[in-house]
Amino acid sequence: GVNGFQRITPSQLKKMTGRKGKPAWSSWQGKVYNITPYLPFHPGGEAELMKCAGRDGAKLFMEVHPWVNWENMLGSCLVGVLVPEEQSPL
Ligand code: HEM
Structure with missing residues (x-):
């Protein structure tokens, strides 16, 4: 997509749970971030941060x-933008 950012549907986000070899993604204000690299650094611990994996955080x-400023902290972990589920053509 534009600028290399992906268009991500809610059902795609839901699969990015940080489990079964998948990265952990979470959304914030319509943008999707890969929170995996930040997990070991989160002052509140990995388990707490993982609660927002695969969904809107x-x-x-x-x-x-x-x-805390999410966008400043995770700006370099931006994956893409949330878009509606694919609509089937009429
Ligand atoms: C602390 C970042 C998500 C629970 C912190 C602190 C930062 C941070 C910078 C230190 C804040 C301070 O001392 O003023 C983030 C980022 C997140 C995130 C960037 C999302 C990407 C979450 C979530 C939870 C959570 C989803 C809970 C479900 C906590 C707790 C602390 C904490 C409990 C307090 C730790 C302590 O002081 O003992 N987080 N956080 N965080 N965070 Fe998060």
């Missing part, structure tokens, strides 16, 4: 530390 993230 905004709610959990904002419950715990709304002062």
Whole structure:
């Protein structure tokens, strides 16, 4: 895609759980990030960060530390943008 970023559907995101050899992805404000490289560095631990794997992380993230800047921290881990599921043609 444009600038090499991928278009990712919610069902694709759901598979990126960080398990079974897949990377852990999480979305934030319509963008999808690979959180795998950050796991060992997360001050709250890997298990906590893994709770947002394969889904939108905004709610959990904002419950715990709304002062942390997700986009600044994980900017280099941006994978692509969330898009709607493929629509079958009429
Ligand atoms: C602490 C980053 C997701 C739970 C922190 C801190 C950072 C950080 C920078 C230190 C904050 C401070 O001391 O002011 C991130 C990033 C995330 C993420 C970039 C998403 C990509 C999550 C999620 C959870 C979580 C989803 C929980 C489900 C925690 C907890 C701490 C923490 C419990 C406190 C650790 C402590 O002080 O003992 N995180 N976090 N984080 N995070 Fe996250």
